[in-house]
Amino acid sequence: MNLIKTLVLTLTIVTASSCKDTKSETVSENVSEIKTELKKEKDMKVLFVLTSHDKLGDTGKKTGFWVEEFASPYYSLLDKGADITIATPNGGAAPIDPSSDSPDAATEATERFNKDADAKSKIANTNKLSDMNADDFDAVFYPGGHGPLWDLANDVTSIALIEKFNTQDKPVAFVCHAPAALKGVKNADGTPLVKGKKVTGFTNTEEAAVGLTDVVPFLVEDMLNENGGIYSKKEDWAAYAIQDGNLITGQNPASSELVAEKLLESLK
Secondary structure, three states: OHHHHHHHHHHHHHHHHHHHHHHHHHHHHHHHHHHHHHHHHOOOEEEEEOOOOOEOOOOOOEOOEOHHHHHHHHHHHHOOOOEEEEEEOOOEOOOEOHHHHOHHHOOHHHHHHHOOHHHHHHHHOEEEHHHOOHHHOOEEEEOOOOHHHOOOOOOHHHHHHHHHHHHOOOOEEEEOOHHHHHOOOEOOOOOEOOOOOEEOOOOHHHHHHOOOOOOOOOOHHHHHHHOOOEEOOOOOOOOOEEEEOOEEEEOOHHHHHHHHHHHHHHHO
16 A cells, blocks of 8 residues: 555656646747847848949049948947948949048948958949839938938939838938938938938038048038928038937048947937
8 A cells, every 4th residue: 555655656756857847848949939039129221322423523533432431330330230331323333422432531430341242243233223222121220421412312212212111110321421311311301301300411621621622512511401301510521410309410431430329329
């Protein structure tokens, strides 16, 4: 009789232990699923829009996008796990402003870019902007360089894309000359998107300092003011970025990292 009781007790303990292990495995699996789901929710899909324009007015010199203004935000976002897609109005290779690729303009981010074969391949084979859909991304970022003054400022595809991102209340970020792309962008009521909003961008005095006031089709500071933006700035070449709602703007190349930080914070 005692033997039977002992066997029953042993079976009870084994069964309980088995159930506990199964429950533990189930809890572990659930925690793993939750972590996976949280990771998915934190995924960031960001569209970078670069210029396709490479002629600096009638000077006979080349322009394009400014490397630092691409590289610093690119790596800031990439290192945080962002999935970045790069597009230009024409697709294919995005022109680099030669001045931004000189030793004088070098930064830690540009040096990393120069050694990054994958990033260089993406720049050489950008997507066509007309193939992009705001529904597929969480935010859009426009690096500067003088190129956007000629193409993105008047590009109907770019304008419509920014308007859609804005309607969806997704972050739209620009640095240096890139706010030129906001020139024709409207709110749903037809008013300029920047009207009544705090903004910044390449200053008139910075443009004068590089000797291109009479070369560029318009001055970023003047345009933002004319469109009703509440424009502010710091001293020339100082890092400065400002956010108003989902709109993020930076003053100059030195401001690109600040813009990236504000964009990342908006995506959390």
